[in-house]
Amino acid sequence: MAGSRCARAIGARAFLAALEVVVIAGIFGRYISRTVLVWVLIVAVLLAGLYTLIELVREAQDLIRDYGPLQMLSYLAQTTPSRVYDIFPFAALIGTMLGLGGLAGTNELVAMRAAGYDRGRILGSVMLAVGGCLIILFLLAEFVIPGLETRANAQRDQLRSGQVHLGRFGALWLRDGSMMVRIGYSAWSDENRPEFGDVLIYRLNEAGMQPELVMHAEHATHTGREWELRGVSERGVFESAGSRREQSVRRESTLSYDLFSSAVSKPRMLAIADLMGMISLLDANNLDTGQYRQALWSRLFFPLNVLAMILVSLPFTFRGARQGGRGLSIFVGLSLGLMFFVISRLIRGTAMLWPGPLWLLMILPALFFGVIGLLLLRKL
Numbered sequence: 001m002a003g004s005r006c007a008r009a010i011g012a013r014a015f016l017a018a019l020e021v022v023v024i025a026g027i028f029g030r031y032i033s034r035t036v037l038v039w040v041l042i043v044a045v046l047l048a049g050l051y052t053l054i055e056l057v058r059e060a061q062d063l064i065r066d067y068g069p070l071q072m073l074s075y076l077a078q079t080t081p082s083r084v085y086d087i088f089p090f091a092a093l094i095g096t097m098l099g100l101g102g103l104a105g106t107n108e109l110v111a112m113r114a115a116g117y118d119r120g121r122i123l124g125s126v127m128l129a130v131g132g133c134l135i136i137l138f139l140l141a142e143f144v145i146p147g148l149e150t151r152a153n154a155q156r157d158q159l160r161s162g163q164v165h166l167g168r169f170g171a172l173w174l175r176d177g178s179m180m181v182r183i184g185y186s187a188w189s190d191e192n193r194p195e196f197g198d199v200l201i202y203r204l205n206e207a208g209m210q211p212e213l214v215m216h217a218e219h220a221t222h223t224g225r226e227w228e229l230r231g232v233s234e235r236g237v238f239e240s241a242g243s244r245r246e247q248s249v250r251r252e253s254t255l256s257y258d259l260f261s262s263a264v265s266k267p268r269m270l271a272i273a274d275l276m277g278m279i280s281l282l283d284a285n286n287l288d289t290g291q292y293r294q295a296l297w298s299r300l301f302f303p304l305n306v307l308a309m310i311l312v313s314l315p316f317t318f319r320g321a322r323q324g325g326r327g328l329s330i331f332v333g334l335s336l337g338l339m340f341f342v343i344s345r346l347i348r349g350t351a352m353l354w355p356g357p358l359w360l361l362m363i364l365p366a367l368f369f370g371v372i373g374l375l376l377l378r379k380l
C-alpha cells in the first residue's frame with residue numbers, strides 16, 4: 001500500500017514537472033512570437049510609409065485639375081496593400097533580426113536556452129509569427145490587392161487623360177481620337193509590351209456621338225503611334241450584309257505607350273486563379289506565357305523565399321547572443337538575407353534563358369540558402 005502511494009506521488013510529481021515544462025515552453029514561445037511580430041509590424045509600417053512617401057513625391061509631379069491632392073491620396077491609399085506586400089520580405093528579415101537581437105541584448109535569449117528552450121523551438125516560434133503574417137498577405141494578394149490595384153490605376157489614368165475607363169466585367173475602354181476601343185483581355189509579352197485580344201473598335205461620326213463602323217480584331221498590339229490589328233472583321237453599323245475580313249490592319253492612334261504601361265495589369269499583380277486563367281487563354285491563342293508562368297511560381301514560392309531569408313540570417317543572431325558582437329552579427333545576417341533577395345531577382349531576370357523546368361529555377365535560391373541556414377544552425 002505504501003509503495004503504491006509512493007509510486008503515485010512520484011508519478012504526480014513527474015506529471016506536474018512535465019506540465020510545468022510545457023507551460024514554460026508555451027510562455028517562452030508566445031513571448032518570442034509576440035516580440036518578433038511586433039518588430040516585424042513596426043518595420044513594415046516604417047518601410048511602407050517611406051515607400052508611400054516616395055510615391056507621393058512622384059505622383060505630386062503629375063497633379064492636374066481633375067487629378068488633385070484628394071484623388072492622389074485616394075490612389076495612394078488603394079495601392080498601399082500592394083506596397084506592403086512588396087516590402088514584407090525586408091520587414092520580416094529586419095524585424096526578426098531586431099526582435100531576436102533585442103532579446104539577445106538583454107540576455108533573455110540566453111536565459112531561455114539555459115532553461116531548456118532550444119534553438120529549434122526558438123526557430124519554430126519565429127516561423128509561427130512570420131507564418132501568420134504570410135497567411136494574411138496571401139489572402140490580401142488573392143482577394144484584395146488585384147482589384148484595388150487595377151481600379152486605382154484605371155481611375156488615375158481616367159482622371160489624368162480622360163481616355164481610359166475600366167468596364168464592369170474587367171474590359172478596358174479607351175477613347176482614341178475618333179474611335180472608341182474596347183479591349184477584352186490584355187497580356188504582357190516577353191518584349192515587355194502588352195498584347196490585346198478580343199478588341200472591338202467603334203469609329204465615331206464627325207460629331208463624335210454615334211458609331212458608323214465596327215471593327216473586331218482577334219489580336220492587337222500598340223506601337224505607341226498606331227494599332228496593329230490581326231484577324232480583323234469590319235462592317236458598317238447599318239449594313240445588313242456580312243462583314244469584311246482582313247488578315248491585318250493598321251490604324252493611327254493618339255494614345256501613348258505610357259498609358260498602356262500603367263493601365264494594363266502586370267502579371268505580378270494578378271491572383272493565382274487569374275494567372276492560371278491567363279496562361280490557359282494565352283496558350284489557346286498561341287501567345288507567349290513566360291511572364292505569367294514566372295509570376296505564378298514567384299507567387300507560390302513567396303512564403304518559402306521569405307522563410308529562407310530569415311533562416312539564413314538567424315544563426316548570426318544566436319552567435320551574437322553567445323559570443324558578443326551583436327551589432328556585427330545582425331549586420332552579417334541582414335547582408336546574407338539581402339544577398340538572397342538580390343540573387344533571387346537576378347535569377348528571375350534570366351529565367352527565360354533557363355532550359356529546364358521553370359519551377360525548379362524559381363525554388364533553387366530558397367533551397368540553397370535554406371540548407372545553408374540549417375547547416376549554420378547545427379554548427380552553433
